[in-house]
Amino acid sequence: MKPSMASASAFAVTSMAWLAVFGAVSADPKPIIETQALLCQPAFEGGPFRVTEDCVDPTYNVPVFTSETDETSPVPHRRVSGYFNGTKADFNFYLPPPELFKGRFFQHVYPIQDSNARPERVAFGAESGAYTVNVAGVGGYRADAAAAKLSRKVAAEYYLGHSGRIYGYIYGGSGGSYVTAGAMESTFGVWDGGMLLIQGIPMSNPNNWPVRALAGLFLEHQKKNIIDALAPGGSGDPFSVLSEDEQAILKEATALGIPLSSWEAFDDVGRNGMNMLGFFTPLVSGAIQARDPSYPHDFWSKPGYIGTEDSSLGDAFRNALVSFNSTVRNVVLGDGGLPVSAVLSNVPDSTSTLGLVFTIHGANFSAPVKGQLQPENNTLTIDPTSDETVLATLKEGIIVQVDNRLFLSGFALYRHQVPPVQDGYYGYDILRHPDGTPLYPQRDTLMAPLISQGASGGVLHSGNITAKVMVLQTLLDYDAWPWHADWYKRRVKTQLGDQFDNNYRLYYMENGFHYIESPQLEPPASGRVVPSGGHIEQHLLDLSDWVERGIEPPKGSEYTIDELSQVHLTPDVTRRGGIQPLATLTVGGANRTHAVVGEAVTFQLHVEAPPGTGGVVSTEWDFEGTGVYTALDFGRIGPMVETNVTHTYEKPGTFFAGVRVSSQRDSDPETPFARVWNLARMRVIVE
Template sequence: MGSLVGAVQPNDSLCTTLVADGPTQITPDCVDPIYQSPIYTNHSDETSPLKHRKVSGYFNATGIEFNIYMPYHGWEGRFFQMVFPTQTSVASAGEIGFGAEAGGYTVHVAGTGGYRADAAVAKLSREIAREFYQQPSRKIYGYIYGGSGGFFKTVGAMENTVSVWDGSVPLIQGIPISDPTGCSIASLGGLVLGNQSRELQDAVRPGSNIDPRDILNPVQRAVWDEVTALGVPPAVWEDFDGTGRNRSQVYELLRAAAVSLKSIDPTYADDFWSQPGYLGTEKSELGHLFRSSLVEFNATVLQVNRNAQSTPVDIMLNASPSAAPRRNWYDFTIQSQCSGVKKGGTFTGHMDPGSGKVIIYSDNNSTILNCLEKGVKVRVDNRWYLALHTFHRHEIPTGEGYYAFDYLRNEDGKSRYPQRSVLAARTFAQSASGGGTNTGNITGKMIVMDNLMDNKAFPWEADWYRTRVKKYLGDQFNNQYRLYYSDNADHEMGPVEPAVKYRLIDFTGLFEQHLRDLSAWVEQGIEPPLATKYKIQNGQVEVPESASERGGIQPVAHLKVQNGTRAEVQVGSPVTLQAFIEVPRDVGKIVSLEWDVYGNASFVPMDFGTPSTIVNVNVTHTYKTPGVYIPSVRVASHRYGEMGSSYFLAYNLGRARVVVK
């Protein structure tokens, strides 16, 4: 049985909003009316990944679970708290180990929209920690961090709480137009550029001597220019399936957006296919491409397969699309009458072309799904799916600083396309951030880490928020805010997927070091390293080539083959790979160096001597088979030059091209 603690007393002050329907303001002394009654379910001593006390619980009447992990040794009076909208209450071994290594305990709360549950546990954790460490008057510093959807939660927290957390590290910047706009833009590129995907991948790889625009037809070139100007980094198309197709769940994110849009803006898809100004009606090659991609047909259910709860999980139809080059989702509208459900109930799923099998998404309305049985008539279409590919054209933000979207405006500043009356993207962002609107009014120190290979929330968006913060803070800006860009890193936190390990780094160590820099800034007044220098050009963030000019905390690695980024050699001829590696001033030393001579993520460590701020090394290799190879060197720096450390490692890559004939 759990034990009820901390229930609100009659004279406790409840947390409130500043304006009607605004975000709830959380302070150390107020009590959140939703998260006011924590129930402890477990206190246990754990040994993995290190000895610590684990305290588990949930909030009464909410089901929101949490865990607090307090190491027995090395605590220095702080805690770290990662947030994400859909995370469980269980922290990973890496989070717990990092927290302890950085002198803190770890707080982890099951994901919610917004920051209120996270704030309630953050406050509760201080009481628990003071008792556990037997330091009843100890000031405890708190740091919140999170990426993607966790960025929205982190920013919402720092703009709408006071002294709950002392600082934050938001990762992978999202702003009020990121969702679903980012996926809309990338999907448009994926659909239109798809038949040139192989050529495009090669054109953006290191050592290419081809301009990507030169291999595209006029329609494709116009779309390339559009998605690039709106922020898609050209280099991300090397992973075409991850950027414009579904390897990184782009289609699934569009489907999630459609679920909400059908309530917020229900006529969007119909307008796309019937009103002027939308591609569904536009008399152009691009409009024709969309209309020729439209799938609409009637079918009859032949078979229904159900799970243990008797809910349909897949069905077999008597018809299917003749061709489906991309694994997109479809809407299925029930045409038959069903008890308890009006004719016209819809659900979504994806189809196996040619077989008629439909895999049903698990989050569909179970009442509608229970109408499915043999003989039921359904209408199948991909109208919403296609319409969302240009959603970004019809919800151009009107606020200050969205300069990338000027590409979609005429010279007079007016949009080239009809605009929706409902701003769905802003609604999505407010939901994730707990009602926050990205005002820039941060209440603690903030270090933002954004990634230059992000194919969902584009790098310029971090600059947009930086401008908001600077406008609000004025003269205090440099005392509270820093922005760092990381190279060769994308949108996904955690270990890099095997499919892209040859071209991307695990950036966990980078944000771990940012968190350690943040705690030193807050607690000791030690200024963090120089922020990354950059400029914005045509919607793209550009950083200097050298580490000394670029700044930040990430090493810079350049790889040359026979003094260039490209070499053409004969089979059996030795090739010299030259690595030039530099760490920005006062941020550490190189502690690891690995070679991947074939460009297939088969990294082999190399002994390069003692840790140093500058490392120049060569390796000679003989390729025995003709082909195009993209060799790389992967390096890591550590602030204190500690070789063998598992934490705080700042990775980067250098890559080049070898053509073997």
């Protein structure tokens, strides 16, 4: 392959030449290596595959290259595309011009991503002297590993002037953290380092969504009071406005891991928790039906479960129960002669549509049908993936049973899925007696680790990492809980012993939700949180320097964990570690102030970057808390900024003024890359 950036047509012949070398485009594709002795093998029967730099995966062993094109967007690069024959794993390699290449690649992973890399990742890679690898998620790390090894061969041919090892770095967030953990524990020499973002652990799913959903359901009527307590300038103590039963539920949800401060965005945490549980009904309900089908019946009929509990919580669940029969009054048929919708004779007022199950009852049969209920017009819209034989029975006069028993039982699933004490999941102590025994009846099957193994390629999160690893966890994340990263850190430390500091870093990030990169942050969420894309980029650069040049990265975050499993960063910026600047916003030393319409309010901003992490390069203001920022001059770029800014409010109301600040390792205010953000907010009451 020629290293010049020519047009696609100019290198077509060259492309076919190296495609043939690497295995590919033919009617009869051949494996790269056919020697059985070099095939990758499971660590043990039924266990995760051990993938080395030299072995060949028996599934992902025949690459088929489909195209090679020169692209100009988002930056000039050569794009090489293909797939592994006989699989659903396709891939793309994005190679910047040879003059930019510094001998590395970055590879983002996620279980359900496609093979097209996001433009900002390609641009950052090129800026950092790296090519970008992106593989369609197919579960586990094996396809990603095969593509990583293949990319080195393609890059070695393209970058003919490069000598020495091509270093590789894998990273992924949320579900991608499972893939990355699997890669870091079960591959050798494939990648030289990895980053786990917003890390999930073996007890995360399907437990995390139910915790949010249960608390959201029970505390919904206290939403306003909880938000006021947790918003800037509030008391900070939402427990003080709750009843004893409500306090117990918030305490349970907090100890299990939901960041207490995140409830300021109550609908995102609670209401959306219920929505997510509804959206992921196939995962949660599917897991229940496949592995513990008697659980919903027990939930509504046996002692020890909320469905039978004589309490305000039990009352809340019974009040949320939807269960009724209705007669089909009219059926609308589609082009194929099968029903597309049915009008029901009755639907009770205020019927929730989340998690409903529809069952057709005939004279001699009962069968489920998929669909969505529209209570406003009593219409059941049929899911076209429903069983056609069942749909053929859906006629006028037939009975349809509607209920959400399975869905609601899923809210409390986590109470009956408590892991063993010896596994170290200390957040679950809230669900145990002092002697370690569970408070509630336990089911025979612990579901979450089985789901985790499916995402991670069978890896058990032992902590026995085989390359340098960094973890970035956000402190407002109500999906990937902060203490989960600390749990994994402890396992890594146990495995590595005195080599721990040479191979692992955990960084906590303030004011970040379950977001990975900046394009996802739009108003109003942007008024409360900051993007983490710059964090990720700088950590990848630090990781590559650590591996390639032996440069120690910034020290990991210094923090404490309280009795409710809440993570608290050390307030002293010189000790707390990490790379995030610390910002405070006050008026007269307080984070709450009163003013009258037309009065000038003078804000005091203090920003300080941790030692050795660069200078503050921007301050952006949002005086009314809308999530829309305006950049204002703050004076000289440096590791510490202090400035006063005055704003006049022209209307009454309560405003959550905010300032978003960023630092950059090279103190470069012009570059969009590796800008590390933080946020400071306060309450302004204008009368």
